[in-house]
Amino acid sequence: MEIQTIARKLLDAELFRQPIAPITESEAQLTADDAYRIQLHQIQQKVSEGAVVKGLKIGLTSKVMQEMLNVHTPDYGFILDSMVFAETDGVDLEKFIQPKVEFEIAFVFKKSLKGPDVTIEDVIDATDYVVPSIEIIDSRIADWRIKFEDTVADNGSSAGAVLGSQKTSLSNIDIANIEMSVYKNDECIDTASSDAVLGNPLNAVVWLANEVSRYDISIQPGMFVLSGALSKALPFTNGDSFKADFGELGEVNISFQPAEVKK
Numbered sequence: 001m002e003i004q005t006i007a008r009k010l011l012d013a014e015l016f017r018q019p020i021a022p023i024t025e026s027e028a029q030l031t032a033d034d035a036y037r038i039q040l041h042q043i044q045q046k047v048s049e050g051a052v053v054k055g056l057k058i059g060l061t062s063k064v065m066q067e068m069l070n071v072h073t074p075d076y077g078f079i080l081d082s083m084v085f086a087e088t089d090g091v092d093l094e095k096f097i098q099p100k101v102e103f104e105i106a107f108v109f110k111k112s113l114k115g116p117d118v119t120i121e122d123v124i125d126a127t128d129y130v131v132p133s134i135e136i137i138d139s140r141i142a143d144w145r146i147k148f149e150d151t152v153a154d155n156g157s158s159a160g161a162v163l164g165s166q167k168t169s170l171s172n173i174d175i176a177n178i179e180m181s182v183y184k185n186d187e188c189i190d191t192a193s194s195d196a197v198l199g200n201p202l203n204a205v206v207w208l209a210n211e212v213s214r215y216d217i218s219i220q221p222g223m224f225v226l227s228g229a230l231s232k233a234l235p236f237t238n239g240d241s242f243k244a245d246f247g248e249l250g251e252v253n254i255s256f257q258p259a260e261v262k263k
C-alpha cells in the first residue's frame with residue numbers, strides 16, 4: 001500500500017475516532033523509514049490546512065515505557081498548535097480514542113539545532129529553559145497493539161501537550177537528577193527520576209536533533225521538545241486530574257472534563 005494511502009487511513013482514524021488494525025499486520029515489510037514518511041505525510045497535510053508545528057515529542061526513552069508497550073527503540077512525533085492545551089483548559093476526553101497521560105521535561109529553544117552532529121553541549125547552548133510537562137498520548141491503532149513502525153507512522157502516538165509555567169535555566173539545575181512525584185486526584189501514585197530518560201534527558205534531545213536531520217528537519221528557536229515519559233503512562237476518565245511535581249522545576253497540572261461542564 002502507498003505511503004499516502006496509509007497516511008490517509010491514520011488521519012481518518014483520528015478524525016472519526018475509529019482506530020484501525022495495526023499497519024504492520026497488513027504491511028509486514030514496512031520499514032522505519034516508510035513509517036516516518038507516513039508520519040511526515042500527515043503532518044505536511046495538516047500544515048497545508050493551516051496547522052502550525054509547535055514542537056516535537058520524543059517517545060520510548062524510558063525502560064518503563066518501553067516495557068509497557070513492548071517497543072524498545074525511541075521514536076519521535078510532531079506537536080501541532082491544535083494539540084497544545086493550557087493547564088487551565090480542562091481537556092475533554094471525547095477528543096481522543098484511548099488516551100493516557102505521561103509526565104516529561106520540556107526543553108524550549110532559543111537557538112536552532114540541526115543535526116547530524118549535534119552534541120550535549122550544543123543542546124545546552126540552544127536551550128532557553130526547561131519546564132515540567134504532560135503529554136497526552138493516544139493510539140489510532142486498535143487496543144494499542146503497536147509495533148515500532150505502527151507508533152512511528154501514528155505520529156509517535158501523540159495527541160496533546162501541556163507545559164507548566166515555571167521556566168528554569170539549565171545552568172541552575174542538574175537536569176539528570178530531577179525527582180518527580182505524580183498525583184492523581186490529589187493522591188501520590190508514582191515517582192520517578194529524570195535519569196530514567198536515556199540516563200539524562202539531554203541525551204534524548206541530542207538523539208532527536210540528529211534523527212530528524214535525516215528528513216532535513218531541524219529544531220527551531222521557540223519550539224519545544226518533550227523528553228519522553230519518566231514514568232508509566234496512565235489511563236484516565238473524565239473528572240480525573242493529575243499533578244506532576246518536579247521539585248525545583250515546579251509542577252504541571254491537567255484535568256479532564258466533558259465540554260458541557262467547562263466554565
Ligand SMILES: C=C/C=C(\O)C(=O)O
Nearest residue numbers: 059060065157228229
Ligand atoms: C507511545 C508513546 C510513548 C511516549 O510518548 C513516551 O515514552 O514518552
